[in-house]
Amino acid sequence: MQKQSRSATLFIDKDSWIHNLHPFTKLAYILLTGALVYAGLIGWQLTVLLLLVNTVILASGLLLKETCQAAYRILLPLMLFMVPIHSFLYPGNTTALFVAQGMTVYQEGFCFALLTLLKLAVVLMTSLLFVFSTHPADLITTLSIAGKSSSLAYLLGSPLLLLAGMRERAEIIKAAQQARGLHTDGNLFRRLFSLAPLILPLVTSAIIEVEQRSIALEVRGFRSTAAKTSLRIVSDSTAQRMARWLMVSCSGVIVLFRFIG
Numbered sequence: 001m002q003k004q005s006r007s008a009t010l011f012i013d014k015d016s017w018i019h020n021l022h023p024f025t026k027l028a029y030i031l032l033t034g035a036l037v038y039a040g041l042i043g044w045q046l047t048v049l050l051l052l053v054n055t056v057i058l059a060s061g062l063l064l065k066e067t068c069q070a071a072y073r074i075l076l077p078l079m080l081f082m083v084p085i086h087s088f089l090y091p092g093n094t095t096a097l098f099v100a101q102g103m104t105v106y107q108e109g110f111c112f113a114l115l116t117l118l119k120l121a122v123v124l125m126t127s128l129l130f131v132f133s134t135h136p137a138d139l140i141t142t143l144s145i146a147g148k149s150s151s152l153a154y155l156l157g158s159p160l161l162l163l164a165g166m167r168e169r170a171e172i173i174k175a176a177q178q179a180r181g182l183h184t185d186g187n188l189f190r191r192l193f194s195l196a197p198l199i200l201p202l203v204t205s206a207i208i209e210v211e212q213r214s215i216a217l218e219v220r221g222f223r224s225t226a227a228k229t230s231l232r233i234v235s236d237s238t239a240q241r242m243a244r245w246l247m248v249s250c251s252g253v254i255v256l257f258r259f260i261g
Helices: 022-037 042-061 063-088 105-132 136-145 150-180 187-194 194-219 236-261
Strands: 096-100 102-106
Touching: 022 042, 022 063, 022 105, 022 136, 022 236, 042 063, 063 102, 063 105, 102 105, 105 150, 136 150, 150 194, 187 194
Parallel strands: none
Antiparallel strands: 096 102
16 A cells, blocks of 8 residues: 555554555444444443454554544533433433432433443544545545446545545634734634634635536546546455455344344
């Protein structure tokens, strides 16, 4: 696999066995994890076990630190909203966990919120594993080799290319607006007031970039039906193909039993 810079994508270039896996293998693992978490009706024990498995995989793939940092930033706001709401308003609340200042926190809602957050953490860590270890060009190349349309390949791969670029562009716009005297720190009202000068240039530049990308793709014969060649080589193996079919089959069986049962 070719070395790529992280600056243009969310891909983190490291030498690990996870980075060398075929993109479809990692997608099949995401599918299996999602099926187990949301269609398998698993409880605390299996959810924690899946979380530990993902932690070991990420640690062995040298991606644990980056994944935990990203998951923390995403899950913390959700936790701050979900835990209080379900602790007070969950329909199945019957057992009081504790009472503070006349407000009762219920055990059922509290446990439901924590279990939901754990399930989200499992799926999020699996998804970040794919995003951080798979270069978008490898995903697009793999889809093209598999016989999928170029439009589908670009539709699935382009978000991975755009997200990192928008993040960097947002930092540049923020720095430029601050140099012009915009105050982005302070109380809530000042922060809300500063959103428009930050969001409008970001959205406008994103629209312009989409147009530029579409023109560049058309110039390069994006919609041409002729056979295309690629300079990128994505390795695959019989063991990985068998593992993919096994994970997809297990996911289908789990979902089927979920709807039948």
